[in-house]
Amino acid sequence: MNYSRQREQVLEYVKSVKTHPTAETVYNKVREKNSNISLGTVYRNLDKLSKEGKLLRIKMANGKDRFDGYTSKHYHAICTRCDRVFDVSLDYFNNVDKVVAKKLNCNVLSHDIIFNIICPDCERGF
Amino acid sequence: MNYSRQREQVLEYVKSVKTHPTAETVYNKVREKNSNISLGTVYRNLDKLSKEGKLLRIKMANGKDRFDGYTSKHYHAICTRCDRVFDVSLDYFNNVDKVVAKKLNCNVLSHDIIFNIICPDCERGF
DNA sequence: ATTGAAAATAGTAATAATTACTATTTTGAA
DNA sequence: TTCAAAATAGTAATTATTACTATTTTCAAT
Numbered sequence: 001m002n003y004s005r006q007r008e009q010v011l012e013y014v015k016s017v018k019t020h021p022t023a024e025t026v027y028n029k030v031r032e033k034n035s036n037i038s039l040g041t042v043y044r045n046l047d048k049l050s051k052e053g054k055l056l057r058i059k060m061a062n063g064k065d066r067f068d069g070y071t072s073k074h075y076h077a078i079c080t081r082c083d084r085v086f087d088v089s090l091d092y093f094n095n096v097d098k099v100v101a102k103k104l105n106c107n108v109l110s111h112d113i114i115f116n117i118i119c120p121d122c123e124r125g126f
Numbered sequence: 127m128n129y130s131r132q133r134e135q136v137l138e139y140v141k142s143v144k145t146h147p148t149a150e151t152v153y154n155k156v157r158e159k160n161s162n163i164s165l166g167t168v169y170r171n172l173d174k175l176s177k178e179g180k181l182l183r184i185k186m187a188n189g190k191d192r193f194d195g196y197t198s199k200h201y202h203a204i205c206t207r208c209d210r211v212f213d214v215s216l217d218y219f220n221n222v223d224k225v226v227a228k229k230l231n232c233n234v235l236s237h238d239i240i241f242n243i244i245c246p247d248c249e250r251g252f
Numbered sequence: 253a254t255t256g257a258a259a260a261t262a263g264t265a266a267t268a269a270t271t272a273c274t275a276t277t278t279t280g281a282a
Numbered sequence: 283t284t285c286a287a288a289a290t291a292g293t294a295a296t297t298a299t300t301a302c303t304a305t306t307t308t309c310a311a312t
Contacts, residue, residue, distance in 0.1 A: 004278085039291095100203065114238050115237045130261080164261070166264085
């Protein structure tokens with residue numbers, strides 16, 4: 001994989017925020033620094049970076065994928081009103097995969113938990 | 127809400143299987159009995175039925191929504207190779223919502239867990 | 253039974269996120 | 283310096299789902 005400034009900018013932006021941006025947000029933000037970058041390039045690089053393990057791709061049930069610069073295993077919460085995504089600092093349930101593996105008699109690779117919440121901002125009016 | 131034969135057929139099919147069909151599968155299967163039904167009608171009725179609580183809509187991260195005739199709270203496993211979806215008979219973690227509510231200081235409505243697995247069929251060749 | 257407005261339908265068009273394609277430019281090892 | 287592999291910008295295609303529209307069906311009140 002060759003160097004590219006665009007990829008560096010994409011990674012830098014996602015690593016710099018805790019907001020779990022969508023591809024489009026990454027595109028808009030990186031464009032503020034590099035007005036030439038194209039949306040396709042952002043998508044391609046987000047994909048490459050997450051396959052490399054440098055980013056986490058969170059495939060959200062409600063549509064848009066989100067990206068996370070914090071790559072250790074952890075859970076997420078999504079506000080059902082504003083769609084903001086938050087990290088959940090809960091100990092990872094390592095053993096539950098084994099329990100399910102026995103029950104289903106199959107190989108369990110991992111699990112994801114999404115908490116559906118109403119975030120503090122939305123709770124108090126918006 | 128008025129009666130409709132199409133809605134009855136959609137509900138009947140989803141209730142009759144354990145496969146967590148997609149809207150398109152429901153469409154194809156119901157069409158075997160009623161060759162007139164349209165895809166839009168299937169989507170509309172799946173939506174109505176799940177909003178009524180007669181079906182469960184499982185918003186899958188990988189794209190297509192799945193529908194489940196078994197409406198109690200439970201978890202799901204998806205095969206990362208063939209995309210088949212299975213029910214997971216694990217006790218529902220009722221207390222974890224409260225823990226997260228305290229951590230995030232917000233209202234937690236529910237949570238979903240998806241186990242990423244390799245199903246027995248795929249494990250043994252396909 | 254008849255009527256008529258609300259609800260539902262079939263069929264098609266529109267939307268939205270993402271991926272694929274293509275001609276051009278950039279990268280980096282030889 | 284060269285040149286093939288990799289990456290890019292910009293656009294087109296894809297895919298699941300929702301929206302729209304003219305027609306048909308349902309059902310409560312006559």
